[in-house]
Amino acid sequence: MPHVRLIVARCEVAYTGRLTTVLPEALRLLMIKSDGSVMVHADTGGYKPQNWMTPPTVIEEEEGLLVVRKRAGKTEDRIEIRITQVLSDVTHDMGEAAALEKDGVEAHIQEALADAPHFCGEGFRLVRREWPTDIGPVDLMCRDTADGWIAVEIKRVATIDAVEQLTRYLDRIRIDPAMADCRGVLAAQQIKPQARTLAEARGIACVEVDLAVVRGEREPELLLF
C-alpha cells in the first residue's frame, strides 16, 4: 500500500547536478512519497517546495543523512539532507488515490444544455450532440420552433477564438443547401466582451448560462428582459 513519510527536522539541504545550491540549516518539512518524489518545504513560499526531486529516485538513509539521487542523462542529480534534529517523523498509509473531480467543465455544460436546449434559445430542441462537420464536430445541433437549424458551440469561457471556431463550423455546415440558413449560438458560462462584439457583428447569438440553473439546482434570477 502507498505510504507517505513526513519528517519535520532541522536540516541543511545541498543540491548538486545542473547547478549547485545550498539551503542553510533551518527547520523544514521533508515529504517523501511512495512514488519516490521528495520535497523540502519551508513554512513560507507558498505551495512550492524549496527543493524537490521527481521520481524515479534512489533514496539512501543513514544516521543524520538522507541522500536522494536521480540519473539525469550522463550526470547525476543529488540532494543531500543533513539532519541535526528530528522533531517529528511519521508515516501514513494513504490508501487508494482518488482522481480529481472537476465540475463545470465544458463536457458538463454540454451535457446539461443537451438535456435543456431551451437555455440556448426559446423553443430549441436537440437534434444531435457532437454534430460532425469535416473540420470537427459542433457541440450541439438544434432546431427552433420554425424548424430552422442552429449550431451551438459551448465553452466555459468564450473568447474570440470560440467565435472564430463557430464561424468556421457554420461555413462548412452552410455548404449543404438544406442547412444554408443555419444560425449560430455561442453558449458559455462567461462570454468575453470582445467575443460578444465579434459574435454579434457576425450574426451569432450569445447566451451566458449558469450551470446550476440549467441543471435545475437553482431558480434563475428574475430579470425584466
Added chain:
Amino acid sequence: MKITTTHNDLLERLQTVARVASTRSAIQALSGVQISAGPEGVELRATDMEIGLRTPLAAEVERPGEVVLPARLLLEIVRRLGGAAVELELRPEHQDVEIVSGTARFQVRTLRAEDFPLLPSTDGEHTVAMPAQAFTETINRVSRSASRDETRPILTGVLVSVDGPSLRMVATDSYRLSVKQTQLETAIANGFEANVPARALEELGRLVTTGTETITIGVTANQVIFHIGNVVLSSRLIDGQFPNHSQLIPEAFDHELTVETTEILEVVERISLMAQKNAPLRLSFTPGELRVSAQTPDVGEASDVLPIPFTGEPFEIGFNAEFLTAGLQSAGSPQVILKLISPLRPGLIESADGSGFLYLIMPIRLNV
C-alpha cells in the same frame, strides 16, 4: 510653446479635464492632458477615446505650440505649487516642459503628442439648445439604473430622446428600469434620440453648475457633443438596439399604494443595513401595514413597520435593497405610488406629483 497663467486658473481647469484622461490605456498619450496654445488662446484637452473634454485656459501665449503631459502628475504638481503665476515652457531639445512657479521648478517629460487624437466638433448646424438644469436633473433621476457591466454595452448607456417640448431619458440594467419624462418650457426644433454612455452624462452633470442656464447639444452619426459655457464634452454614442421600455412596463397592477417618500425611504434605508451579501429586503404587506425586514446569515436581522393603505390578501415580496433605495431616492417627489402585482412580477415606483418618473424593479425570489 511657452505660456504664463495663474495658479488658480490652471488648477481649476486641470481638475476638470484630468478626470477624463485614461488610467488604463495602452496608448500613453491618452493618460495625458494636451495643452494647445495658439493665437485664439490656450485650451486643455483630455480623452480616453470614449469621452473627450476641452476647456479654455486664460493664459498669456508667448510662443504657440502643443504638448501632452501626464495628466495626474501635472495635476499633483500644480496642486502643490505655491506661486500665484505658473509658467510652462516646452523644451524640445530635452523633450520636456519646464514648469516654474515662485521658486519651484519642475521638468516634466512630454508624452507623444502625435498619438493624441483629434477631438470631435459640431458644425454648428445640427445643435439644439437645452435648459441645463432640466437636462441634468433628468440625468440624475435615471443614470443610476444604467448597467456597469461592459459585457452588455447597450445597457451602459442612457437613451436620451428629445421630441418637441418633451425630454425623455431611459436607463436599465435588466434588473430595474428608470424612465424620466421632462416637459420643457419651449419646444426643441431639432429632436434626436441617442444612446449616450451614462459615464458621459454623469460627467456632464458635474460640469453643469447652478449658474449654467443652457447647454448646447450636437449629435452626429456616432458622437454627441455638449457645450457647457466654453467647456466642450464629447462622447461616442452606443450602437445597437436599446430595449423597448414601454413593452416592459405592465399595463395593469393589482395594488396601488400612495406613501410618503421620506417615511418609506427611512425604513428601507434603516433595514437595508441588515440586507448584506445579496440578502433580499422583504416587504410584507398586510391590511393597513407594511413590514420591512432583512436577514443576513452570521450578521443579524432587522424589521420595522410602516402604516400603509394596503387592502386585500397579504403577500410578501423581496427586492434588492440597494435597487429599492435608489428607486425611492430618485423619485424626487414628496409621495410615491407603489404599484405591485405579485411576488414574482415587477413592481413600479412612480412619483406621485406627476413629474413623469417611473422606476420598474424586478423582485428577488424569496425562499420562504
